[in-house]
Amino acid sequence: MTGFGRGGVGRKLIASAALIALGEAIVFEEGMIGAALGGFALAWLAVLVVTRPAVFRDRAARIAALAAGGFALVLVDDPGFLTLLLFAIAVSLAALLPRRRFDDAIAWAGRLVWHGVSGLGAPLRDLGKIGRVRERRRYQGLRLTGMISLVALPIVGGALFLTLFANANPLIANAFSGVTLPGLDTVVLRTILAAVITAGAWPMLRPAASTTRQRQERAGFDLDAVQPGPATLTLSLVVFNAIFAVQNALDIAFLWSGAPLPSRVTMAEYAHQGAYGLIVTALLAGAFVLVALRPGSVGAASATVRRLVTVWIAQNVLLVASSALRTLDYVDAYGMTTLRLAALAWMALVATGLVLIGWRLLRGRSAAWLINANALAAALVLALCSVVDLGAAAAAWNARVALAMGRKGPPLDLCYLHELGPSAIVSVAELERHASDPAIRDRLAFLRVEAQDEIAIRQSYWRGWTWRNARRTAQVEMMVRPVRLRPAPYGRECNGAIRRPNPLTTASMPPQNSSLTGAAQR
Incomplete structure (x- = not known):
């Protein structure tokens, strides 16, 4: 020992x-x-x-x-x-x-x-x-x-x-x-x-x-047992390419070119419904290429099959790009969230993996090379996500769009900013500084003060102190001055709106406005 x-x-x-x-x-x-x-x-x-x-x-x-x-x-x-x-x-x-x-x-x-x-x-x-x-x-x-x-x-x-x-x-x-x-x-x-x-x-x-x-x-079954012949692969890839071409053509016609959609179909529905399903399709396509067309197999040795696979992988990359565009269109309609940011990062990883699969097939790289290349890409994305505060990035995106587009932009979800807490404090302070409506400014001030109080409690203990929160506090103090909030004897809603004393009256009222632009909160 x-x-x-x-x-x-x-x-x-x-x-x-x-x-x-x-x-x-x-x-x-x-x-x-x-x-x-x-x-x-x-x-x-x-x-x-x-x-x-x-x-x-x-x-x-x-x-x-x-x-x-x-x-x-x-x-x-x-x-x-x-x-x-x-x-x-x-x-x-x-x-x-x-x-x-x-x-x-x-x-x-x-x-x-x-x-x-x-x-x-x-x-x-x-x-x-x-x-x-x-x-x-x-x-x-x-x-x-x-x-x-x-x-x-x-x-x-x-x-x-x-x-x-x-x-x-x-x-x-x-x-x-x-x-x-x-x-x-x-x-x-x-x-x-x-x-x-x-x-x-x-x-x-x-x-x-x-x-x-x-x-x-490695897996206990023999991959050669599921190896299709060149004729089967050629016919399959022709069919797959034709089907994918239809989907990509529709995306190019409506997503990329901006052509009007048919009646009863909104851009938000078109963008949101297939964003994640198409990623699953691309993953299945990548798995098919890995199993049926690994380097050294009969199919990979066929020049026709290799060309069809190259076209199919290119179509899959376009499919992933369309999925990312669908997500961005949905963000344009409803705003950015941390989940949508993470989805975009995942789509970038899927596209990278597809490109690496094609490169491996064309260059005859080993399975270990493909595994390590994908692992390195995933590690880089995860490391970046660990350094960047995704909540702060989403809040900054929403605040920037609200200030730049005004009423033409998506409604600003103040409840979501309140949920983000300290991560959104700088963006909330920026919105508060530019808000012209006193009622909206009061709501933003409430959200900012709530986040400041949370940070102050944590920063008062040496175990809870963080450098990032110290920087946020200093930045906010330079952006806005202390304010006196409006009295709220019955509390406030998550968007900072003052609650009404009578719950029955509140239930019959229309939804509270949570946007700088006057749009109703969704």
Whole structure:
């Protein structure tokens, strides 16, 4: 067992205990996770590099460690689950890559999953090995037994006499009454947190050998058994290309050229209904090409089939582009949301994957090349999404369109801006500064003050403080001055509108206007 008896395990035990203590101090505060989480991630990475010098010596592990450091800095700026997940993946790669080089993303995805699963019992497994080592060194066991015997009687006897004196002497009793012990729920939660940190940190410091020895087996069925002949492939691709050409022609006629749609069909319906279904179609097309036309197969060797596949992939890319345009048209009609931003990013990934599939077929690239290229594209998109606040981006888009287009633009959903909270505060302040209607300005001021109060509460605790919220607060304070809100004795709606005293009267009133432009909220 490497490291037992030579101080290696001892250093890692001390490092794990330090991480547990730091994690308890930083994380254990409900609802107050801020920049300190990034500091904990940096400490985690530093412990890994210090206790395992092989991470610094291996080039691939150094790259993974630098990526983990970058995600830790993003956690300092603005903590998020996606960033935390990417940090965990990067630091796990840094811990494992010194033992095995990177081959393909699917194999390493399996190794990372096994690393996480097997790591749950790693502390107990190594504790048992330490016990077996100590069993072989009986004198150490005897020394430990003697030490326990030495201190047991003084501790137990002293506790007994202190209890008796506390009952007999009110001064001692009052002194003990000032000592507040943590509640049972606190002890349990802190124990769980310590166990979670241990289960995550210890496998990083002492990865199981089985993690990097394990080879990921491919699917158990033979792909040659589902290999169609060249004639079948040619006929299928001709049919597929003809069907896709009809769909693409309709998109070019109505989406790209702006021609009027037939009666009873609105542009919003046309744009929204097929945006995601067409992506599924493109994914199925990509899967067909991967299975039936892999490099070296009979179909891939046919020049006619290769040309038809190239045309079909180009049509699929156009299909994805049309899906993105449909989503943008829907955004023009109803505004931007984080889900629509994420959908656009997903469509870009699908288009990239289709292009990579075609390139692989034309250039005869390996399956590992295709997997790694797609994994790299996905990693770049996820890393970008972890750095950029999608809520702030959606709010900025909606605010910019509202200020630029006025009544001609889509209605501004103030309830959605209220839901975004601190992410939308800068955009809300920008809208408030340009609002000419006093009632609308009052609503925006209410939303802005609500977000400011939420940020102020979090920023007042060192655990909840973040650099991004500090920048937002400073920017908003420069944009708008403190205002006196209109009295709202019965509260406000989610769009900032003052509630009426009579619910029956409110129910009979028309929908409240939530737009700077005067359009009704949808």
